[in-house]
Amino acid sequence: MPYSKKKVNNCLNIRDLRALARKNLPDAMFHYMDGAADDEITLARNTQAFNNYELMPNYLVDVEAVKLETEIFGQKLDLPFFLSPTGMNRLFHHEKELAVARVADSFGTLYSLSTVATSSIEEISAAIDGPKMFQIYIHKDEGLTREFVQRSKDSGFAALCLTVDVPTAGNRERELFYGMSMPPKLRYGNIIDFLKHPTWTSKLLMHPDFKLANVVARKDVIGKGVISLMDYFNTQLIPNVTWDHAQWLIEEWGGPFAIKGLLTKEDAIKAQNIGASAVMISNHGGRQLDSTPAPVDCVAEIRDAVGDDLELIVDGGIRRGTDVLKALALGANAVSIGRAYLFGLAAGGEFGVLRALSLLKDEVARGMALLGTPTVKDIGSKHVRLSKTSVKS
Ligand SMILES: Cc1cc2nc3c(=O)[nH]c(=O)nc-3n(C[C@H](O)[C@H](O)[C@H](O)COP(=O)(O)O)c2cc1C
Numbered sequence: 001m002p003y004s005k006k007k008v009n010n011c012l013n014i015r016d017l018r019a020l021a022r023k024n025l026p027d028a029m030f031h032y033m034d035g036a037a038d039d040e041i042t043l044a045r046n047t048q049a050f051n052n053y054e055l056m057p058n059y060l061v062d063v064e065a066v067k068l069e070t071e072i073f074g075q076k077l078d079l080p081f082f083l084s085p086t087g088m089n090r091l092f093h094h095e096k097e098l099a100v101a102r103v104a105d106s107f108g109t110l111y112s113l114s115t116v117a118t119s120s121i122e123e124i125s126a127a128i129d130g131p132k133m134f135q136i137y138i139h140k141d142e143g144l145t146r147e148f149v150q151r152s153k154d155s156g157f158a159a160l161c162l163t164v165d166v167p168t169a170g171n172r173e174r175e176l177f178y179g180m181s182m183p184p185k186l187r188y189g190n191i192i193d194f195l196k197h198p199t200w201t202s203k204l205l206m207h208p209d210f211k212l213a214n215v216v217a218r219k220d221v222i223g224k225g226v227i228s229l230m231d232y233f234n235t236q237l238i239p240n241v242t243w244d245h246a247q248w249l250i251e252e253w254g255g256p257f258a259i260k261g262l263l264t265k266e267d268a269i270k271a272q273n274i275g276a277s278a279v280m281i282s283n284h285g286g287r288q289l290d291s292t293p294a295p296v297d298c299v300a301e302i303r304d305a306v307g308d309d310l311e312l313i314v315d316g317g318i319r320r321g322t323d324v325l326k327a328l329a330l331g332a333n334a335v336s337i338g339r340a341y342l343f344g345l346a347a348g349g350e351f352g353v354l355r356a357l358s359l360l361k362d363e364v365a366r367g368m369a370l371l372g373t374p375t376v377k378d379i380g381s382k383h384v385r386l387s388k389t390s391v392k393s
Contacts, residue, residue, distance in 0.1 A: 003024070003093075003199060003347075003348045003352070004348070005351055007347070007348070008348035008352050011359075013319075013320070014343060014344075014356060014359065014360070017340075017344050017355065017359075018034070020346075020348070020352075021033070021342075021343045021344075021352075024197060024347060025092065025200060026190065026194050026196075026197050028175075028178040028180045029092060029184065029200070030346070031175065031178045031180070032174070032175050033091075033092060033342050033343075034174070034339065035174030035287075036286035036290070037170035037286060037288055038290035038291075039290055041286075041290050042286035042290050043287075044286075045286075045293070045317075046283070046285065046286055046317030048317075049296050050294075050296060050317060050320070050326055051390065051391050052297075052387055052390060053296075053326045053386060053387060054385050055326065055329070055367075055371055055384060056382060056384065056385060057383070058371070059372055061372035061373075063368065063373075065374065066369050067375045068080055068364060068376060069375070069376065070334050072110070072278070072334045073110070073131070073133065073258070073277070073311070074158065075110060075131040077110055077131070078108030079107055079108065079364070080328060080335065080364065081318065081324050081334060081336060081360065082104070082109045082110035082111070082335075082337075083100060083104050083109065083112055083336065083337060083338075084282075084315050084336040084338040085114035085117075085135035085163075086114055086338050086342055087115070087117060088114075088116060088117070088212075088229065089119070089342070090118035090207075090210050091184065091210070092342055092346040093203075093345045093346055095345070095350050096117075096118050096119055096345075097117045097123075097124065098119045098127050099350035099353060100341060101119070101127055101132070102350060103341075103353040104357075105127075105129065106354075107357050107361065108130065109130075109131075109357075110131040110158070110159075111124070111128065111133070112132070112134070112135055112161065112336075113132065113135065115134075115136055115137055115148065116212055116229060116232060117212070117214060118209065118210060118212065121134060121151045121214060122151070123213065125155035125157070132155075133157060133158060133160065134148065134161075135160075135162075136148050136160055136162055137163060137166065137236075137237045138237065138245045138249065139238065144215070146252065149252050149253055153253075158256060159256040159257065159258060159278075160253045160255070160257050161257070161258035161280060162246055162249055163284070164246070164261045165260075165282070165284045166233055166284070166288060167240075168233065168234065169229070169230040170284070170287050170288040170289070170290075172287060182229060246259060246271070246276070247274040247275065250276060257275070257276050257277055257278070258276065258277070258278035258280050258311075259279050259280070261280065261282050261284060262280070262281060262282070262302075263282075263293060263298050265301050265302050265304075265305035267279075268302045268305060268306050271310070272306050272309070272310045277310070278310065278312070278313060278333075279302070279306075281295040281299055281302060281313065281315065281332075282313075282314075283295060283316055284316075285317075285339060286316070295314045295317070296314055296317065296326060299312060299314050299330045299331050299332050300330045300381075302331075303331030312332045312333055313333065314327035314335045314336070315336040318335050318336075319340055320363055321360055321362070321364035321365075321366065323335070324360070324363075324367075325367045325373075325379060325383070328376060328379045329380060329381060329383040330384055331381070337360070340356055341356045341357065344357070371383055
């Protein structure tokens with residue numbers, strides 16, 4: 001049973017793609033993607049925070065040829081947004097990370113591959129020539145961390161990002177409630193749900209490639225590739241990662257380097273002082289510490305503190321082109337999307353990711369024309385202000 005391109009094309013925005021993803025996926029998979037930590041206060045805040053800002057347009061500006069080009073990590077991108085690392089994409093669609101990377105490449109933007117991906121560093125490198133970033137953790141096995149660095153270099157990755165907001169796994173209650181497992185298992189409790197999603201379930205049986213592709217060759221327990229994410233985080237990663245580890249990794253890598261998961265100006269200044277070239281202002285899409293602020297609310301303060309040299313990326317809650325514009329106007333060099341492309345992947349594989357990126361690209365281009373900003377560099381602080389009226393969407 002094929003995924004429906006017609007249904008994907010009927011989606012007019014990321015919210016529609018989310019609704020189609022919900023229909024296509026069994027509960028455990030959908031809630032693993034959509035859910036977040038504890039009471040999901042941060043998850044809600046990440047998207048709603050954008051509603052607190054107003055865009056201030058200037059008219060009678062020549063916007064006939066709007067240009068979306070942006071530079072980040074020394075790479076020229078055709079879009080001011082790129083794709084954040086997300087683990088285990090095979091859970092959402094059998095075309096998995098490879099499909100997402102191909103679409104990012106076709107849009108001329110950067111693709112980030114997660115450590116816990118179901119496609120490997122080498123597979124992604126063979127599939128696309130475009131700019132790629134590898135997302136790394138500091139593992140208890142120092143040799144494995146070094147191995148990831150070397151493999152990323154050998155495979156032509158342009159940048160490395162160290163995710164620092166996972167000193168322990170977040171408490172994601174939807175995963176526990178719906179019995180999320182890797183690989184997904186048919187059980188008495190979920191068989192009816194799986195049968196209600198025949199397309200996804202038939203692909204589960206036809207393409208059972210649910211392995212953590214980056215560690216599959218290892219002889220130890222993680223080489224089996226079937227360890228749960230929570231177990232991976234709690235058994236494989238060192239819980240006491242410090243600035244010394246980050247500095248060591250920056251030196252080991254020797255190229256464009258982002259620290260992902262910072263929210264305060266103090267930490268951004270430390271990142272700058274140890275030689276990071278970028279900070280991804282992020283709370284892991286609300287999946288780690290609940291009650292943290294929305295990344296978009298942190299960017300102006302951090303920009304003021306670090307000046308212009310450190311690249312800032314806003315990651316969290318981006319669902320509309322106007323969200324991208326607000327983040328850029330507040331001081332970000334670029335933004336990064338997670339669930340927005342995952343909803344597309346679950347809605348229709350590669351075709352769905354294409355739809356997600358097309359929608360966002362069109363929204364950004366239209367928004368720039370309406371804002372009176374023909375290039376990304378034209379977007380500045382005068383184009384945004386806090387609203388006196390709060391609106392829920
Ligand atoms: C299903 C899922 C898996 C994720 N896996 C990772 C990961 O492996 N590494 C990482 O640094 N961040 C991971 N993230 C966080 C994203 O990189 C990003 O910070 C977050 O999705 C941004 O919020 P948004 O989904 O609202 O755009 C994941 C997010 C989701 C939704």
